Amino acid sequence: MASKLLDRLRRTLFKEGEHPTDADGTDDCPESSELDDDTDYVSARLGGTLCFEGDAVLDSEDAGEASGPDSDSDFFGESLDNPCSSTDISPTSPTLKGSNMLTRQLQESWRSLRPRCASEKLIFEVTDASVVHETNSKYVLYTIHIIQSASFDKTPGVITRRYTDFERLHSRLRRRYGDEMEGVYFPRKKLRKNFAAETIAKRSRAFEQYLSHLHSLHELRVAPTFLEFFYLSDLRAGQMLLRVGHYQEAVGTLLNALRLQEKLGCQQLLHHQPVQKAHWLFTLGALVSCFQDLEQPTEAQEHCDRALQDLAPSPDTLKQQPPPPQVHPLLVPLLQANVRLSWKICKDKRCWEALLQDIQELGVDVGCHPNLKEFLIKENLGDSEGDAK
Structure with a gap:
């Protein structure tokens, strides 16, 4: 009864279309629908798949997309005036960069709770993606950390690769391991917006899944072509640096x-x-x-x-x-x-x-x-x- 009286009093005091403001300022909080919309956008932005479908995409084998020699640029000549920086398009939150989330106590606790029989596997994580401009080309360079799971890996391996490097790897694996590659999908280029932050974030996620899928298959995991994709360029660079002192x-x-x-x-x-x-x-x-x-x-x-x-x-x-x-x-x-x-x-x-x-x-x-x-x-x-x- 008291609640009905209070409701009637509120309707009398406030005109139609006005809303009472709480003293604690709760009216400044966003509506739940706004939060839901933002969550959906983040999920769509980071929830990339191995294969991008749609009418406005080209197969990775199509060569007509490049705007210059050895280029990953947009098919319609996306403007070069507003390049994305690595901080703009990094698939990881910039507020997490440089932060140390695990203290020594948390690490020791995690190790003690982890089952000893836990099988170790590799985690492939794209930590940064930057747009690179060269004389006749423009492409995205992905930085990938290779981390040993089931342990605290403080020395991950690091590689930087562009789309054409992944494309070359996929082509070689298909040529030499056709049966094993039958169910492996490769992220395809889009006709437009190849340098948009959302596209790069989705593609980053797709490359993570692509490498994880390859590594999960024993025949491909030990394939020389797959292994050399990671370390051989560093060996050749190291040899060149050794030659010049x-x-x-x-x-x-x-x-x-x-x-x-x-x-x-x-x-x-x-x-x-x-x-x-x-x-x-x-x-x-x-x-x-x-x-x-x-x-x-x-x-x-x-x-x-x-x-x-x-x-x-x-x-x-x-x-x-x-x-x-x-x-x-x-x-x-x-x-x-x-x-x-x-x-x-x-x-x-x-x-x-x-x-x-x-x-x-x-x-x-x-x-x-x-x-x-x-x-x-x-x-x-x-x-x-x-x-x-």
Whole structure:
């Protein structure tokens, strides 16, 4: 009864169309419908799929879209006057950049609660996307972090790729693994608004799903073409920096390549895939050479030791081969480097000296081998498709 009287009193006091204002200012709060609309927009913006459907799209194989050589620009020549910056189009909230969400206590608690049998997998996360302008082209460059799940991965691998890089990967995989690629869809280009923030955000999500889908299929996960997509460009860049003597820059590039190979499980494929073995040993050998020139013998010896663990044969294995035995071209340079480095840091080097002596006694001329840097500079870093740069 009291509520009915109060309602009647309100209608009497306020004219039609007016609404009472609460003293606490609750009238400034948005309506629920506004919140719903905003949520729907965010969901639509970030909920990309692997394949964009619609009448205004082109297949990725269509070459008529480019506005210039090697371009990812809009088919109708989208204006270059208002390029998007990386902060404008980043699929992650700018307020989260640089923030440390996990404290040490939270990390330890999470580790203790996590089931020990949790299977580790890779997470592919597009953390930034920026529009790049070149002389005759315009394209979007995606920054992707490769993170090991089921653990706190504080050193993710990082790659930057553009649409045409993904397109090339997809074409190669379809050519070599047609059956496995049957159910894998690739995000297609649009006729318009390729550089709009919403399009880039959706495509970022689509690339995350695309890489996750490929990695979930065992045949594709261990495919050389898939593995080389991540690390080979860093190896080639590291080799170029090594050639010109920029050792500190080369170390950063090569360490990222090593992290990527570790996360992708390349070390477990050394006995089955010769190309991946050559790339793995090149990475470690190049790090040894760079750390040597940077006067960091401890780091150089650690990577040299690691390479020899995967490369050095046992004395019994050497004796089973016809003289002179077939040894990997990196074996002697790495052994010689490891003996010198171990001596510098006062570490036991007798096992490597003994192996080097055994190789020499079996008829291998260790004096005619090029040194480590000479071998690395001349190495031809080809891929599984037979291409080399």
